[in-house]
Amino acid sequence: MNLTLKIWRQPDASSAGAMHTYELSDVSPDMSFLEMLDVLNEQLNEKGEEPIAFDSDCREGICGTCGLMINGDAHGPEVTTTCQLHMRSFKDGETITIEPWRSDAFPVVKDLIVDRSAFDRIIQQGGYISVNTGSAPEAHSVPVPRDDALRAFNVATCIGCGACVAACPNGSASLFMGAKITHLGELPQGQPERDTRVVNMVAQHDHEGFGGCTNIGACTAACPKEIPLDVISQLNKDLRTAIKHGH
Template identity: 90%
Template sequence: MKLTLNIWRQTDANDAGAMHTYQVDDVSPDMSFLEMLDVLNEDLNAKDEEPIAFDSDCREGICGMCSLMINGEPHGPEVTTTCQLHMRSFKDGDTITIEPWRASAFPVLKDLCVDRSAFDRIIQAGGYISVNTGSAPEAHSVPVPRDDAMRAFNVATCIGCGACVAACPNGSASLFMGAKITHLGELPQGQPERDSRVTNMVAQHDHEGFGGCTNIGECAAACPKEIPLDVISQLNKDLRTAIKHGH
């Protein structure tokens, strides 16, 4: 496969940045998208040019480190992470536009790498439960209804990649927050901090400069883990309950 790549290049956070065009030949359909970029970078290295910076870690679709806006879709055209996206999803001769996540709360560090520590601070603000340390408690001592456990588990698959923010026309992180709120709020262990959790996480979210949700649904369509839109309803309900309880 031969491809034309339009890639965002930016030397550092203060650089204005611009799109650059690259040609890649000999792309195998079996390569992952990131392997294709690795090949391009080897080529750039050989020519003594600066390789393109992009984030990746596990390359198994479970860590949430990879990103990339590919032809206007976070993680590209398939419902998966960029590392699990393969070149067979593209055609020979395609032009592919690759951009970093765009959000004021996710400033570009270099090329395609953005700083997603805003998510870390949202988690720090309330994405935790208080438990006694020491030996693990007997698992059966706290019964969890099956449906609650399933819902908590399903939304706990959120890997915090930021695709929801990247897709959202408002630059909102509501799907991410909703996933965390639902994950912890469905379980008995998450109850003591339930009101303060939602209050603190939403306040941190707003403070970081994310936008407000307008329930358009581009986030859920972009989510590689298929987190459903109902977690945002849960988030809103928890905040409403927190207001009722005087938060």
């Protein structure tokens, strides 16, 4: 396959960026999208041009490190992570536009790399259960209904990649936050801190500059782990309950 690639390049956070165009030939349909960029980078290095910086680590869809806007879609045309996207999803002769995640709360670090540390700070505000090592009761002392455990698991599969934020016209991280609220809120162990968790996490979310949710649903459509939109309803419900409880 021969491709035309339009790629965002930006030397660092404080400099202005611009789209650059590269031609790439002999692309195998069996390459992953990131391997295609690896090949381009080898060619750039050969020519003496600095390779394009992009994030990736596990390259098997679970660590959440990679993430690119591909032709305007977070993680591209398939429901998967960028690393699991393969070139057979594109056509010979196609022009592909590649940009970093779009969100004020995820400032660009360099080229296609963004800073997602805001997610860590949201978790710091309550995305956990307070239990010191060694103080846990016997695991079977608290049974958990299977359906609750299943729902908790299904939303705990969030990989924190940020595609939900990148896809949202408001730049909201409600899906990310709702997934954590729902995961911990479904479990008996998560109940004691349920109210404070939601209140503090939402406050941090807003403080970081993420936008509000207007139920568009672009987040769940872009989510590689298919986290359902109802976690945001759960988030709002938990927030209302917490406020009712005087928080």
